[in-house]
Amino acid sequence: MNKKAISLKEKINNGDICVGAVTSVQAGRDEVKKILETGKYDYLSIDSQHAAFNEEKVVEFCQMMSDFNSHVQFRIKHTRHSYLIGNMLDLGPQGIEVPQVELVETAEESVKNFYYPKIGARSWGGTQRFGLTPDTDRVEYAKWWNQYGVLWLQIESIYAVEKSRSVALQGVDCLSFGPADLTFNLESNPSYSLKTVDECVQEVVNKLAGLNTKVCFRNYTKETRQKYIDMGVTVFLERP
Numbered sequence: 001m002n003k004k005a006i007s008l009k010e011k012i013n014n015g016d017i018c019v020g021a022v023t024s025v026q027a028g029r030d031e032v033k034k035i036l037e038t039g040k041y042d043y044l045s046i047d048s049q050h051a052a053f054n055e056e057k058v059v060e061f062c063q064m065m066s067d068f069n070s071h072v073q074f075r076i077k078h079t080r081h082s083y084l085i086g087n088m089l090d091l092g093p094q095g096i097e098v099p100q101v102e103l104v105e106t107a108e109e110s111v112k113n114f115y116y117p118k119i120g121a122r123s124w125g126g127t128q129r130f131g132l133t134p135d136t137d138r139v140e141y142a143k144w145w146n147q148y149g150v151l152w153l154q155i156e157s158i159y160a161v162e163k164s165r166s167v168a169l170q171g172v173d174c175l176s177f178g179p180a181d182l183t184f185n186l187e188s189n190p191s192y193s194l195k196t197v198d199e200c201v202q203e204v205v206n207k208l209a210g211l212n213t214k215v216c217f218r219n220y221t222k223e224t225r226q227k228y229i230d231m232g233v234t235v236f237l238e239r240p
Contacts, residue, residue, distance in 0.1 A: 008043050008071045008095070009150045012173050012214055012235055018042045019225070020073060021240040024051065025061045035240045036068055043071035043150075045237055049099050053077055055091055059128050062092025066130065073097060073150060082106055085113040090126025095150030097176055102160045107153055107167040114151045115171055116142035150174070152216060155204060156181035158192050164204045168213035174235050175204060176216035198231070205232035 011018050020043040021035055035041065046061060058074065065072045074093035076085065079100045088096060098110050112120045124138060131144065153167055156178035160167070164175055179197045186192065186200075194200050205215050216235035217228050225236055 005069075007148050009148055009173055011042065012150065013212055015214065015234050017229065017234055017236070019222075019236045019238060020045050020071075021238060022047075022220075023240070025054070025057045027061070029064055032064065032068065036070055038240070041070075041238075041240070043073050043095070045073045045075065045097070046093075047075045048077045049075050058088075058091045058093070062128070062130065066092070071095065071150070072130075073152070075099060075154075079106060082110045083113060085110060086122040089114070089122070089149070090129055092128045092130050094130050094148070095152065095173075097152040097154060099154045099178065100156045100160075100181065101153040101167055102157060102163060104163070104166050104169075107169050107172060110151060110153060111169055111171040114149060115146050119146050119171060152176045154178050155200075157185040158182075158189055158194070158200070161194070161200045161203055165207040165211070168208055168211050170212070172213050174214050174216040175208065176235070176237070177201060177204075177218060179218060201228065201233065202231050 008018060019041055021041045023035060023044050023046060025046045062072050072093040073095040074088060075097040076088055079098060082098050085096050096114060101107060113122055114120055116122045150173050151171060152174040153172055154176045155161060155164060168175060182197055182200060194203055201217060208215065214235055215233045216237060217233045218237045219225055219228055220239050222238055
């Protein structure tokens with residue numbers, strides 16, 4: 001456990017601009033090193049929603065990233081798998097992203113399984129957990145994790161936009177946008193008052209005013225970053 005370094009969670013909660021890079025769990029050490037040595041990224045993001053998923057590969061990737069002292073944000077395979085968040089964290093990532101969230105019940109289940117008591121109800125166990133040492137104290141580790149781990153819920157429909165403040169529970173660090181699926185949903189609902197993804201982003205930023213939860217956007221290219229910063233977005237996911 002590194003208690004001195006400023007964690008990604010602290011940076012996000014402080015409203016600092018945080019930029020991550022999309023990569024693959026299949027990426028090798030040289031490729032990851034090349035990405036991180038640019039100094040441009042606060043974290044790397046891996047995905048199981050739209051990519052092949054192998055638990056052993058996730059463990060290996062997270063161990064490699066631990067050697068680089070870099071944060072791993074992991075998107076789980078499906079919204080309904082939020083009950084498995086604790087199990088996924090036991091593989092070594094420091095953060096979780098839950099796709100296609102619309103229900104407050106999903107947000108509640110995600111918080112419950114992401115955090116240890118007394119915030120949540122995550123089960124104790126797992127030798128591959130990030131920050132675990134042979135002499136780890138259960139109570140101290142749980143307290144540390146609850147102040148360290150990063151939880152995102154993904155906004156991908158107009159219903160989610162409308163419910164964004166309700167799902168931004170204490171412990172939800174970011175509402176992250178899935179612009180492609182949100183575009184599908186906007187096209188299917190032409191009478192909706194908001195017509196573009198950007199209008200939805202601004203709406204969610206406005207709805208979250210005064211809350212700790214920040215907005216993450218998959219801008220993918222740094223050339224568009226400033227536009228979203230001006231809108232109030234503080235967390236970004238780009239291609240290296």
